[in-house]
Amino acid sequence: MTAADALDQQLWDLVYAYDAAYDRAARAVGLSAAQACLLDALTSGPRAMGELAAELLCDASNVTQLAARLEGRGLVDRAADPADRRVKRLSITPAGRQVHRAVRSAFDFPATRLGRLTGPERQQLAGLVAKMLAPG
Amino acid sequence: MTAADALDQQLWDLVYAYDAAYDRAARAVGLSAAQACLLDALTSGPRAMGELAAELLCDASNVTQLAARLEGRGLVDRAADPADRRVKRLSITPAGRQVHRAVRSAFDFPATRLGRLTGPERQQLAGLVAKMLAPG
DNA sequence: TATTGTTATACTCTATAACTATA
DNA sequence: TATAGTTATAGAGTATAACAATA
Numbered sequence A, B: 001m002t003a004a005d006a007l008d009q010q011l012w013d014l015v016y017a018y019d020a021a022y023d024r025a026a027r028a029v030g031l032s033a034a035q036a037c038l039l040d041a042l043t044s045g046p047r048a049m050g051e052l053a054a055e056l057l058c059d060a061s062n063v064t065q066l067a068a069r070l071e072g073r074g075l076v077d078r079a080a081d082p083a084d085r086r087v088k089r090l091s092i093t094p095a096g097r098q099v100h101r102a103v104r105s106a107f108d109f110p111a112t113r114l115g116r117l118t119g120p121e122r123q124q125l126a127g128l129v130a131k132m133l134a135p136g
Numbered sequence C: 001t002a003t004t005g006t007t008a009t010a011c012t013c014t015a016t017a018a019c020t021a022t023a
Numbered sequence D: 001t002a003t004a005g006t007t008a009t010a011g012a013g014t015a016t017a018a019c020a021a022t023a
Helices: A003-028 A033-042 A049-056 A060-072 A094-106 A119-133 B003-028 B033-042 B049-055 B060-072 B094-106 B119-133
Strands: A076-080 A088-092 B076-080 B088-092
Touching: A003 A033, A003 A094, A003 B003, A003 B119, A033 A049, A033 A060, A033 A076, A033 A088, A033 A094, A049 A060, A049 A088, A060 A076, A088 A094, A119 B003, A119 B119, B003 B033, B003 B094, B033 B049, B033 B060, B033 B076, B033 B088, B033 B094, B049 B060, B049 B088, B060 B076, B088 B094
Parallel strands: none
Antiparallel strands: A076 A088, B076 B088
16 A cells, blocks of 8 residues: 555544534534535525535435425525525524524544644644645 | 634535545446445455445445345346355456456546645655554 | 344435526 | 426335245
């Protein structure tokens, strides 16, 4: 196994652990991971359905259904945009914020994994990740 | 936003990009991500259904169905263990190996993202990830 | 009696195509 | 006519419970 292969495998393991932890956190609160993601996308403000589909990399019809389930539980709110009545803006309700905080709280990856790194190590990691994700 | 929050967000973005890239790679070859994962788990050798369920963090009945779809396409093979006939060992077929290689090939995250790092930077990253994932 | 895997069933995720309402 | 979103539908992922075969 070459060094490059070893790093590939490490990254796979890291992502695997991250995804598993997020899924557990969402389920602990009674949400699916997809529902938790949608809720998370709304914490920074209301979004049109189409914006959400682009952000979540899925079809608009999927957002409709995810939103319907969350709305049925009182976690999100749907409202027509006064400027363009075709547009529906989804927003998170106070109950939704509370559930979202519960997911964040149950998500233990940052504490149990990132928490092992020292301050300077985190600085290093931030630099490396920024380089990998930089646009272009 | 604190520095810790910023790193949390960066890691989220990294995992998001990784997952999206893997999903695209699997679909480009006509597989779902879950099917590609199962195939990947078999590349190091045959596995009992129960072992696979543990490895994939899902129920055994789920493995049964994933395996049935892959078997229907000739990508995996099911055989009863001679020593304990309750156990079914799943193995990858030559066609399955070929498809698995195609997924690996289409998975561009290592090339486009990890590929931006220099040799010493990869060494650094490997050390940091190892520290995060170390057992215990 | 305990264990391995499958089947039956139900719910969620997801996409495509057809549709409604608005622009 | 074009766009935003919904509805109908279908396939895939997933889990629970009941079951069959084997130990």
